[in-house]
Structure formats: structure tokens, C-alpha cells
Amino acid sequence: MLNDKFVALGVTGSIAAYKSVELVRLLKKAGARVQVIMTKSACEFVKPLTFQVVSQNSVITDMFREPSFWEVEHVALADKADIFLVAPATANIIAKIAAGIADDMLTSTLLATKAKIIVIPAMNVNMYENPITQRNIKSLRTNGITVFEPEEGELACGYTGKGRFPEPRDILEQLNIVLGKDGDFKNKKLLITAGPTREPIDPVRFITNHSSGKMGYALAEKAIHRGADVILISGPTNLDPPLGLYKYISIETAEEMFRAVMEYYLEADVIIKSAAVADFSPKHRESEKIKKQGFNMNIKLNKNPDILQELGNRKKQQILIGFAAETSNATTNAQDKMKRKNLDFIVLNDLTQEGAGFAGDTNIVRILHKDGRIEELPKMLKKELADEILNRVYLYLQQNRTF
Numbered sequence: 306m307l308n309d310k311f312v313a314l315g316v317t318g319s320i321a322a323y324k325s326v327e328l329v330r331l332l333k334k335a336g337a338r339v340q341v342i343m344t345k346s347a348c349e350f351v352k353p354l355t356f357q358v359v360s361q362n363s364v365i366t367d368m369f370r371e372p373s374f375w376e377v378e379h380v381a382l383a384d385k386a387d388i389f390l391v392a393p394a395t396a397n398i399i400a401k402i403a404a405g406i407a408d409d410m411l412t413s414t415l416l417a418t419k420a421k422i423i424v425i426p427a428m429n430v431n432m433y434e435n436p437i438t439q440r441n442i443k444s445l446r447t448n449g450i451t452v453f454e455p456e457e458g459e460l461a462c463g464y465t466g467k468g469r470f471p472e473p474r475d476i477l478e479q480l481n482i483v484l485g486k487d488g489d490f491k492n493k494k495l496l497i498t499a500g501p502t503r504e505p506i507d508p509v510r511f512i513t514n515h516s517s518g519k520m521g522y523a524l525a526e527k528a529i530h531r532g533a534d535v536i537l538i539s540g541p542t543n544l545d546p547p548l549g550l551y552k553y554i555s556i557e558t559a560e561e562m563f564r565a566v567m568e569y570y571l572e573a574d575v576i577i578k579s580a581a582v583a584d585f586s587p588k589h590r591e592s593e594k595i596k597k598q599g600f601n602m603n604i605k606l607n608k609n610p611d612i613l614q615e616l617g618n619r620k621k622q623q624i625l626i627g628f629a630a631e632t633s634n635a636t637t638n639a640q641d642k643m644k645r646k647n648l649d650f651i652v653l654n655d656l657t658q659e660g661a662g663f664a665g666d667t668n669i670v671r672i673l674h675k676d677g678r679i680e681e682l683p684k685m686l687k688k689e690l691a692d693e694i695l696n697r698v699y700l701y702l703q704q705n706r707t708f
Contacts, residue, residue: 306484306530307477308336313386313420315411316356318346319393320461321427321470326351328392328473329359335477340365340382342411344398365410383417388484391415393427393470396438402450403441423451423483425476430466451483475548481530482549488532489699494551495533496573497525498566498580498612500540502559506604507591515663516581518542520628523691524577525550531695536573538565540580559583559609566612575624575698578613579652581663585609617647624701626694630654630663639673649701650674652694672697 312332316325332339341356342365353364365382391398391411398411402424407413415422424445432438433455442452453476456469471479499521503511518539525537526547534551540562546553552569556562559582570576585606595602613627627648629639632655639653653671656663668690672680682693 306481306488307332307388310337310387310484311385312337312339313382313389313414313418314339314341314360315389315391315394315398315415316341316343316347316351317391317393317395317398317411318344318349319395319427319470320350321393322347322350324470324473325392326355326359328390328476329356331473331477333360337388338362340385342366342382342414344409344411367410380417383414383420386414386418386420388480389415389418389420389422390425390480391423392425392476394424396426396428396432396435396441399424399426399438399441399445403444421451421483422449423453423480425453425471426455426468427470428455428468429460429462430464430468433468434466453479478548485530485532488530490528490531490533490695493533493574493702494536494572495525495528495575495577496536496538496566496569497521497528497577498538498562498582499525500542500544501581502540502562502583502609503557504559504583504586504609505557505590506587507593507595509594512583512586514581514583516540517663518544518580519666520668520687520691521577521579522547523687524579524694527688527691527695536569538562538569538580540582559586559612563610563612563615566616570616570619570623573623574702575626576616577626577694577698578616579628581628581630582612583609613646613648617645620647622705624649624698624705626698627651628654630656632656636671636673636679639671643673643675648675650697 316322329339339360340362341360343353348366353366356364401412407416445452455467456471457467458469459465460468500518501513501516503513505511522544525535528535529547529549536552537550538554540556554565556565562582586609588605588607616625625648629642629651631638635653635655639651643651651673653673658669666686667684668687669684670682
């Protein structure tokens with residue numbers, strides 16, 4: 306979302322100004338062009354040269370400096386900006402913006418810009434919670450300015466509470482969400498399942514599989530960045546749910562996933578079943594830990610509900626996508642699964658290929674379509690693959706005239 310965007314970054318007089326150096330680095334890494342504007346007090350915390358080196362651009366600190374060529378600088382910069390960040394934003398700058406004051410380069414440029422303005426507060430908890438500051442923040446939001454919530458925790462001043470500047474990576478994630486609200490999946494709801502299920506044998510043992518959930522979580526994150534409302538139903542993973550989810554539902558067993566999917570599938574325009582759901586579960590769960598001494602382990606299994614089959618049977622206008630993980634006769638088995646379960650397309654993981662399958666950050670897949678087409682995709686990061694899958698979902702939605 307940030308690639309080739311011109312980002313004006315206003316840095317104000319907060320101890321958190323040092324974190325904005327990392328923010329500039331991440332913005333540059335994401336492909337943005339960054340112009341830093343520093344207030345006089347910000348220069349007391351971080352030297353302009355630091356931002357100049359990281360942004361690879363001159364830093365503006367003086368309203369009345371001699372321009373290198375003729376232009377009204379704050380107006381020219383205001384026109385160039387696609388996004389205008391104020392990070393960190395002190396209580397003072399928030400008050401100035403709310404009042405329409407333009408007494409330095411930063412506030413003058415802010416008042417002149419038509420770019421998307423995003424303000425990221427950082428201050429003492431008592432200053433943040435002061436009714437005047439809260440009134441000013443409300444005024445900014447009323448006037449179409451996005452204000453991110455500061456984090457809660459230990460503050461530089463020694464207090465504990467709300468007012469911490471968020472971590473730069475979290476800011477970047479929130480920026481992608483804000484900028485993606487008008488993306489190609491705007492007003493569309495996606496239901497995505499992810500991760501494994503666990504089928505208990507006793508209080509300490511269970512049947513599961515190697516799924517890490519990385520593919521499903523990547524799909525959820527990328528869909529949010531493209532404007533979708535995402536319902537993520539996830540089995541146990543070590544992953545943090547993406548920011549900006551419409552709804553997050555944590556489950557353990559296949560039966561729990563079945564109930565959750567059936568509760569929400571009618572809301573969805575698109576359903577992507579990337580979870581690795583256990584096919585079987587123990588017929589009887591022991592209430593106490595099974596001791597291995599003298600015990601002849603013989604577990605009787607029941608077949609779990611086939612969630613994808615049920616969705617295929619109930620499907621109306623939704624786009625339905627499944628995944629297949631195969632070790633032999635991969636294409637034939639995947640085509641059979643797609644036909645039996647009434648899928649629009651299926652993403653095939655051939656687990657015999659190096660770099661494909663569970664746990665890793667990369668994948669190698671074939672996408673099999675219901676019209677018989679087979680697409681061979683090269684090895685790529687799962688986050689890149691998520692966008693490739695969503696591109697094809699978008700085409701199906703266009704063909705069904707749901708956009």
C-alpha cells in the first residue's frame with residue numbers, strides 16, 4: 306500500500322522522536338518516499354542529520370530558510386504529499402492542529418494539505434487523559450483526521466498508563482489497514498480458516514498435524530490491507546492475529562471449527578478454507594492422563610464433520626476456495642476434491658517439493674480452477690502467495706458480478 310507513496314512525516318518534541326527514525330526506515334523499505342519536517346523542539350531530541358541519512362532526503366526545520374529554487378515550500382510539500390503523518394504528536398501539536406494554528410513549517414503545511422492526515426500521539430498519561438486533549442483529539446477525528454490510539458505501559462516520564470508511542474512496525478501495519486480501506490475488496494466480507502485442530506485423547510495428549518497457520522494468517526492480513534472485512538477462525542498457533550480483523554474466533558477441535566464456520570458462512574462473500582482440519586477424532590476422551598505402564602493403547606476413532614463438503618453443499622453466491630496437501634497423485638487428487646466439494650478453485654501443495662507445505666515462510670503451489678485450468682506458481686513467500694490467491698478471488702467476484 307505504501308509503495309511509491311510520498312509520505313510527509315512531521316516529528317514533534319517528544320522523547321519518542323527517536324522511534325520515528327525506525328519508522329522512516331520501515332517506510333523507505335516499504336517503497337515510500339519520505340520527507341521529514343521537524344519542529345524546533347523535536348531537534349532537541351534527535352538531530353536532523355539522523356533523519357536526513359535514513360530518509361535520504363533533506364530535512365525541513367525552518368519556515369524561512371532560503372529555498373534552493375523558487376516555490377512556496379509549505380504549499381509545494383502539501384501538494385506533493387499522499388499521506389501526512391505526525392509521529393510522534395505531542396499534546397501541543399494536537400491542540401494547534403485542532404485550533405487551525407499555522408505558526409511553523411509543520412502546522413502551515415498541515416493546514417495547506419489535502420493528503421490523508423494521520424496523527425500518532427505520544428505523551429504523559431495525565432496529559433493524554435486531560436479533557437482538553439481528549440476534546441482536541443475528538444475535534445481532529447470530526448474533521449476527518451485519523452488518530453491512532455497510543456499504547457498503554459511504562460512511560461519515559463516514569464508514569465504507567467496510556468500514552469506510549471506504538472512500535473514502528475505496528476504503526477506500519479495500521480497504515481496499511483487505513484490505506485487499504487478503499488482497496489479492491491472494499492465492502493466485501495471474507496471468512497478465512499487457519500491452523501490445525503487438536504483432537505484430545507486425554508488431558509495431556511491430542512491428535513493434530515504440522516500446520517502452523519502461516520498461510521491463513523497471511524491471507525487474512527493481505528485481505529485486510531485490500532479493504533476486506535475478515536472473519537478469521539483459527540486453530541491453535543503461535544501467531545498473533547493480524548490487526549484490523551472484523552472478528553477473530555479461536556477454536557481447538559474440528560467440531561468447534563465446524564460450528565464456528567456454520568455460524569458465520571452466510572455473512573461471507575468469500576470463504577477460504579486454508580485450515581488443516583483433522584479428519585478423525587478419538588471416539589472416547591479419557592478424563593485422566595493415560596499411564597503407559599500396563600496399558601495397551603488402542604484408540605478408536607470417529608470421522609469428523611467435513612466442513613468443506615458441507616460448505617460446498619450449502620454454497621449459494623459465495624466464492625469457495627479450498628486447499629489440498631498431497632504426497633502422491635497430487636493433481637488428480639486435488640481435482641477430485643475440487644469437484645466433489647463444489648469449489649471455485651483449489652490451492653494444491655505438493656509436499657514432496659522442497660520449500661512447500663507446512664511451517665515454513667515459503668510455498669510452492671498449483672492453482673486448479675473448476676474450468677480445468679492449472680496454474681503453476683513459482684516458489685514464493687506465503688505473504689506473496691496470499692496476494693496471488695486474492696487476485697484470483699477478485700477475478701471470480703468480477704465474473705460473478707458481485708462488485
